[in-house]
Amino acid sequence: MDRPKSISRRRILAAGTAGIVGAALPIAGQNPDQAARPKVPADPTKVQGPLSTDVGGRSPFERPKRVSLGDRRTSSLTPLQDLDGIITPSDLHFERHHGGVPAIDPKQHTLTIHGMVDRPMVFTVDDLRRFPGRSIIRAMECSGNGGRVYRREGNQTDLTPQQIDGLTSTSEWTGVPLATLLREAGASPKATWFLAEGSDAAVMTRSIPIAKAWDDALIAYGQNGEPLRPEQGYPVRLFLPGVEGNASVKWLRRIELADQPFMTREETAKYTDPLPDGTARIFSLDMDAKSLITEPSFPDKLTGPGWWEIRGIAWSGRGKITRVDISADNGKTWKPAKLDDPVLPKCHTRFRLPWEWKGGEAVIMSRATDETGYVQPTFDVLLAARGPSTAYHFNHIRAWKVMADGVVKFAGSGA
Amino acid sequence: MKRFFTEVLHDRSARGFCTIVLIVFCAAVAVAQQPLGIGRVATPDEIKKIDIDVMPDGRGLPDGTGTVAEGAKIYAAKCQSCHGANGMGGSAERLVDRESGKNWDFATNARLVKTVGNYWPYATTLYDYTNRAMPFMQPGTLTPDETYSLVAYILALNKIVPEDAEMNRTTLPAVKMPSRDRFVIDNRKGGKVVK
Numbered sequence: 001m002d003r004p005k006s007i008s009r010r011r012i013l014a015a016g017t018a019g020i021v022g023a024a025l026p027i028a029g030q031n032p033d034q035a036a037r038p039k040v041p042a043d044p045t046k047v048q049g050p051l052s053t054d055v056g057g058r059s060p061f062e063r064p065k066r067v068s069l070g071d072r073r074t075s076s077l078t079p080l081q082d083l084d085g086i087i088t089p090s091d092l093h094f095e096r097h098h099g100g101v102p103a104i105d106p107k108q109h110t111l112t113i114h115g116m117v118d119r120p121m122v123f124t125v126d127d128l129r130r131f132p133g134r135s136i137i138r139a140m141e142c143s144g145n146g147g148r149v150y151r152r153e154g155n156q157t158d159l160t161p162q163q164i165d166g167l168t169s170t171s172e173w174t175g176v177p178l179a180t181l182l183r184e185a186g187a188s189p190k191a192t193w194f195l196a197e198g199s200d201a202a203v204m205t206r207s208i209p210i211a212k213a214w215d216d217a218l219i220a221y222g223q224n225g226e227p228l229r230p231e232q233g234y235p236v237r238l239f240l241p242g243v244e245g246n247a248s249v250k251w252l253r254r255i256e257l258a259d260q261p262f263m264t265r266e267e268t269a270k271y272t273d274p275l276p277d278g279t280a281r282i283f284s285l286d287m288d289a290k291s292l293i294t295e296p297s298f299p300d301k302l303t304g305p306g307w308w309e310i311r312g313i314a315w316s317g318r319g320k321i322t323r324v325d326i327s328a329d330n331g332k333t334w335k336p337a338k339l340d341d342p343v344l345p346k347c348h349t350r351f352r353l354p355w356e357w358k359g360g361e362a363v364i365m366s367r368a369t370d371e372t373g374y375v376q377p378t379f380d381v382l383l384a385a386r387g388p389s390t391a392y393h394f395n396h397i398r399a400w401k402v403m404a405d406g407v408v409k410f411a412g413s414g415a
Numbered sequence: 416m417k418r419f420f421t422e423v424l425h426d427r428s429a430r431g432f433c434t435i436v437l438i439v440f441c442a443a444v445a446v447a448q449q450p451l452g453i454g455r456v457a458t459p460d461e462i463k464k465i466d467i468d469v470m471p472d473g474r475g476l477p478d479g480t481g482t483v484a485e486g487a488k489i490y491a492a493k494c495q496s497c498h499g500a501n502g503m504g505g506s507a508e509r510l511v512d513r514e515s516g517k518n519w520d521f522a523t524n525a526r527l528v529k530t531v532g533n534y535w536p537y538a539t540t541l542y543d544y545t546n547r548a549m550p551f552m553q554p555g556t557l558t559p560d561e562t563y564s565l566v567a568y569i570l571a572l573n574k575i576v577p578e579d580a581e582m583n584r585t586t587l588p589a590v591k592m593p594s595r596d597r598f599v600i601d602n603r604k605g606g607k608v609v610k
Binding site for chain 1: 450451453454455456457461462465466467468469470471472518519520521522523524525527529531534535536537539540543544547548554555597598599600601602603604605606607609610
């Protein structure tokens with residue numbers, strides 16, 4: 001079998017339209033795209049290159065960008081279509097904040113743990129770094145991710161993976177397990193919930209069942225080998241693997257243990273899920289299994305029939321992804337994709353499947369299964385369970401339509 | 416692994432070694448459960464300064480009191496420019512409207528807007544959030560009396576408390592919100608069934 005060709009049009013487009021590094025005026029015979037491309041020597045083997053730098057940057061030909069939503073710019077989306085593997089570069093991790101990004105001096109910042117504990121404690125950032133630490137590679141997804149396509153907004157077809165599902169990212173998070181700090185403070189066995197509170201202008205709060213603290217909650221200070229980025233909670237954040245992103249409170253200043261939830265605005269008025277029976281789920285924290293094909297996707301254009309690799313990411317808030325199936329005939333038949341190592345729990349998992357495009361229209365889609373046996377549902381199944389205007393957790397199957405001319409369009413949950 | 420242990424446990428000296436390993440392991444666990452002595456004990460004063468949350472049963476509510484009439488004045492001065500007159504029609508979140516949504520068809524009626532009156536399950540949440548995060552451009556600047564007054568005003572606009580209501584640490588937690596019993600525990604657990 002031939003090796004699949006890479007899909008490079010998107011990168012060329014991105015580089016051509018975005019940046020002006022050494023841009024020149026168009027010369028005869030050049031189109032504007034070519035003219036705007038960064039200038040490089042005609043033969044890099046015949047000239048010495050620039051020398052080492054204190055902080056590296058991307059090739060001027062690569063310009064992945066987050067996309068901010070709304071006039072108030074309270075969130076931004078990860079360019080999933082520009083990423084390989086599973087790690088999201090820290091400067092491309094999605095954002096969501098409720099009072100802007102606070103500027104915090106790590107020497108002034110402390111985390112206080114109090115409430116139902118024997119010893120209420122204050123920890124400086126240096127204290128937190130002194131505790132036995134842990135690094136974990138895990139995904140974080142906003143529970144509003146995918147809402148736009150659930151509602152389909154006029155059945156748009158010109159949507160990128162970023163615009164559809166860009167509120168999910170994966171990082172290596174480093175920190176101290178919250179359980180370690182609870183032991184340090186002498187947590188009461190009667191405590192059943194904890195409140196996490198941020199130092200932003202919203203003084204963001206969420207209540208979390210304390211079982212999560214004893215399980216895998218992390219007080220994170222590192223992300224992908226460096227301190228957290230400011231928009232990711234610098235200098236310290238809560239990180240709750242597999243849980244809707246909102247609960248992983250950033251710029252963490254306080255944790256209070258209690259015997260009941262605090263019923264903050266976010267967990268009552270906001271992050272609750274209305275159901276067709278006239279109720280709403282509260283504390284619907286776990287993220288259901290989901291997958292998304294990121295290549296090929298809009299605005300790719302396949303340059304011709306032949307072998308292409310279908311690529312994407314799958315993840316589940318409940319554990320490991322056990323399989324991803326791909327259909328290239330609008331869901332009639334399915335083939336298992338190959339999962340790249342590492343396959344980690346509650347983490348983006350990269351899947352791939354070589355696919356021979358014979359020309360003509362084709363609808364491609366992916367379907368994830370996790371280790372609980374949960375299978376990513378069709379839109380109709382999810383709609384029946386949740387209703388058309390429910391508010392969060394949109395994990396139904398997504399589809400792309402490859403047109404006869406190779407142009408790829410978003411096709412909702414199937415054509 | 417299993418075979419390894421079987422073989423080792425048949426060897427007398429190895430058994431002794433295993434016992435020692437077990438004792439050391441238990442000791443290590445015991446040590447790990449003790450505090451490591453990192454960080455310092457928080458003083459009551461410094462906790463008080465940042466412990467601003469309010470719980471549904473009223474724990475955390477400060478002394479102070481507020482009326483609907485006083486709330487109307489503060490609202491006009493500090494809230495109306497974003498939230499609109501009478502809690503509706505502003506650029507920021509709609510606060511008032513108990514009527515629409517009274518059938519709780521939020522999952523099937525995309526036109527419904529969630530408000531304090533038709534959705535919020537606890538009145539204490541309104542105090543907690545207003546106190547910590549409002550007004551948007553001057554967060555955390557309201558006094559307890561101002562916050563109680565604003566809460567009284569917004570609850571009155573939603574016809575949840577009467578016009579002469581007074582809100583304080585006793586009366587506020589006693590307010591029963593119309594949607595209080597609509598919220599259910601998450602029953603999704605993974606597995607085959609999509610819920």
